Amino acid sequence: MASLIDLRRRIRSVKNTQQITKAMKMVAAAKLRRSQDRILAARPYALQLQKVTEHLASQGAGSSEGEAAHPMLETRAEKRVLLAVVTGDKGLCGSFNTNVIRRAEQEIAEQGAEVELLLMGKRGAEYFSRRKTPVRAAHRSLFVNVAKSDADAIAEDLSKAYVEGEYDAVYVVYNQFVTALRQDLTFERVLPVSPEDLESGDGAHDNASADYIYEPSAEAILAELLPRFVSLQVYRVLLDSQAAEHAARMTAMDSATKNAKDLIEKLTLIYNRSRQAAITTELIEVVSGSAALEG
Amino acid sequence: MADASTTANSASTDHVPGDEVPRDKLRLVLVSAEAELLDTLCDEVTLPGRQGQMGVFPGHAPFLGTLQPGVLTYRTGSQQHRVAVTGGFCEVFEGGIRVLVDSACEPTDVDAEAVREELGKARQESESVSSESPESLLAAQDRVKALEAQLEVAG
Numbered sequence: 001m002a003s004l005i006d007l008r009r010r011i012r013s014v015k016n017t018q019q020i021t022k023a024m025k026m027v028a029a030a031k032l033r034r035s036q037d038r039i040l041a042a043r044p045y046a047l048q049l050q051k052v053t054e055h056l057a058s059q060g061a062g063s064s065e066g067e068a069a070h071p072m073l074e075t076r077a078e079k080r081v082l083l084a085v086v087t088g089d090k091g092l093c094g095s096f097n098t099n100v101i102r103r104a105e106q107e108i109a110e111q112g113a114e115v116e117l118l119l120m121g122k123r124g125a126e127y128f129s130r131r132k133t134p135v136r137a138a139h140r141s142l143f144v145n146v147a148k149s150d151a152d153a154i155a156e157d158l159s160k161a162y163v164e165g166e167y168d169a170v171y172v173v174y175n176q177f178v179t180a181l182r183q184d185l186t187f188e189r190v191l192p193v194s195p196e197d198l199e200s201g202d203g204a205h206d207n208a209s210a211d212y213i214y215e216p217s218a219e220a221i222l223a224e225l226l227p228r229f230v231s232l233q234v235y236r237v238l239l240d241s242q243a244a245e246h247a248a249r250m251t252a253m254d255s256a257t258k259n260a261k262d263l264i265e266k267l268t269l270i271y272n273r274s275r276q277a278a279i280t281t282e283l284i285e286v287v288s289g290s291a292a293l294e295g
Numbered sequence: 296m297a298d299a300s301t302t303a304n305s306a307s308t309d310h311v312p313g314d315e316v317p318r319d320k321l322r323l324v325l326v327s328a329e330a331e332l333l334d335t336l337c338d339e340v341t342l343p344g345r346q347g348q349m350g351v352f353p354g355h356a357p358f359l360g361t362l363q364p365g366v367l368t369y370r371t372g373s374q375q376h377r378v379a380v381t382g383g384f385c386e387v388f389e390g391g392i393r394v395l396v397d398s399a400c401e402p403t404d405v406d407a408e409a410v411r412e413e414l415g416k417a418r419q420e421s422e423s424v425s426s427e428s429p430e431s432l433l434a435a436q437d438r439v440k441a442l443e444a445q446l447e448v449a450g
Contacts, residue, residue: 044331048324048395052386055359148328152397215346215360221384224361228383228397235328 004278007271011264018260024092025253028246032180035243038146039177042239046232053229055212056222069219071163072226075192081113082136082158082167084190086174086241087124089143093249096175097123099185103173107187108133113168118158120238136161143242151235158234159227162191174237175244181251183244190233193226321353322391323369325378325399332399333378340392341368342385343444351392358387364441366448367394377402379444382437405449414442 085104087097101124108115117135119125125138137157142150158170170191175183214221316322316336323340325333340351343365351358364381383396421435 038329041330042328044324044326045328045395048326048386048393051393052359052384052395055386148398211357213356213358213360215344215349215358218359220345221359221361224382224384228395232328 004271004275007267007274011267011271014260014263014267018257018264021253021256021260025250025257028250028253032243032246032250035177035239035246039236039239039243042232042236046236049225049229049232052221053225056218056225070222070226072159072191072193072230075194076165076168078111078113078168080116080167081111082116082118082161082170083107083111084118084120084158084170084172084174084237085124085128086172086237087119087121087127088241088245089122089141090245090249091123092252093245094252096183096245096248097121100124100173100175101127103185103187104128107171107173116167118154120154121241142238143245146235146238146242148231148235151238152231155227155231155234158191159230167191172237174241175248177240177243177247180247183248188237190230193229316390319353321351321355323394324391325367325380325394325396327396327398329398335369335371337369337371337376339370342394343367343380344385351387353390355387355392357389358385360385362394362396364437364444366444367399377448379405379441379448381441400445400448402448405445407446407449410442410445410449414439414446417442 083104085100087100091097104117104124108117115133117128117133119128119135119138120142122140125140128135129138139150139154161167162170169189171187172190173185173187176186178184320336320338321340323333323335323337324331338353342349342351343363345361345363348365349360362380362383362385365379367378367380369376369378379400380394380396381398383394385395386393417435417438421432421439424431424435
């Protein structure tokens with residue numbers, strides 16, 4: 001059995017760990033709230049962009065038969081594929097990073113096409129830098145402060161590479177933020193933009209029948225719209241992943257704090273028991289010693 | 296802009312049916328990807344369209360167009376407000392106008408010194424790329440225009 005001093009030391013160290021996990025949980029909760037606010041702040045724009053695209057789609061731009069109206073809508077046979085892997089910059093958030101990495105590995109193995117990687121987040125970047133799958137780019141410090149300009153730069157790079165035929169499709173795997181307790185691992189196609197994506201609204205568009213005047217033309221508007229659509233998607237993925245990371249860390253740290261509490265209780269019980277045992281032994285020794293003297 | 300937001304449900308971004316907007320007013324909704332910047336009733340909006348300045352009054356026909364970087368002006372009563380915007384879209388619907396921009400700057404946000412310095416750089420850049428592809432030239436010119444608009448708004 002461990003000595004009393006060892007036990008006391010052990011309890012103290014678990015207590016310290018508990019304090020750290022508790023603090024991390026609270027920090028994650030505060031950061032989660034901020035990320036959620038940013039997701040909400042991005043929603044009006046997404047909604048409005050959706051409405052504009054709906055009008056264009058109802059007008060038949062983008063979903064014309066045969067020839068695609070814009071290179072970013074054009075579907076090609078998938079020979080070379082870019083897979084964007086979105087992880088966090090830090091660990092200690094449960095299975096957040098491992099889930100994404102495992103799914104990415106699975107896709108690499110199962111895709112019939114040549115796969116190249118675009119890594120967002122330090123964890124994934126470090127993992128895949130030691131693997132043999134070629135990497136297009138690795139962004140290691142995106143999540144310090146997710147900015148729209150970062151999303152714009154990434155989206156521009158993706159769109160350009162796609163239009164120039166470097167890749168036949170661009171996919172992304174990331175954790176989608178659902179609630180503070182739930183993150184869904186999501187695998188989505190970013191490029192080519194599918195007309196269904198553009199049209200998928202709630203179906204209740206206000207005045208689809210209205211005849212719109214287009215300036216300069218529906219095609220020109222579509223050409224301006226698609227890059228923004230992709231950029232918004234990247235931005236949304238980044239914000240979602242960030243919120244999901246904080247949520248996952250919050251949950252992980254909460255259970256770590258609980259585990260520490262259980263452990264402390266168990267150790268304290270053992271400590272008290274062995275302390276009591278030591279006292280009893282000592283008493284017996286004293287009593288039997290004096291009894292021996294008297295006898 | 297708090298004084299101007301007379302719309303009851305300024306938090307909601309859903310389309311307000313025409314009957315909620317007075318016939319002689321325009322509902323102006325200005326959003327960027329990072330935030331909803333403006334949702335207000337006004338009398339007149341002037342936009343920097345890709346094909347030239349464009350004025351919108353209440354009762355305008357449905358319209359969908361692209362914007363270039365420039366100054367968006369809107370008038371409420373006799374008060375003029377100016378916002379520097381970058382490229383984006385505008386959509387005129389019944390009773391209002393939606394403007395989607397990449398970013399927008401109100402007079403109070405502009406740091407004239409910094410903008411002037413950046414403008415100098417951007418101008419040089421736009422001259423040096425002129426021989427290359429038309430897209431990068433357009434991008435460089437847009438940057439210059441966006442910075443000029445910021446200065447105009449601040450000045």
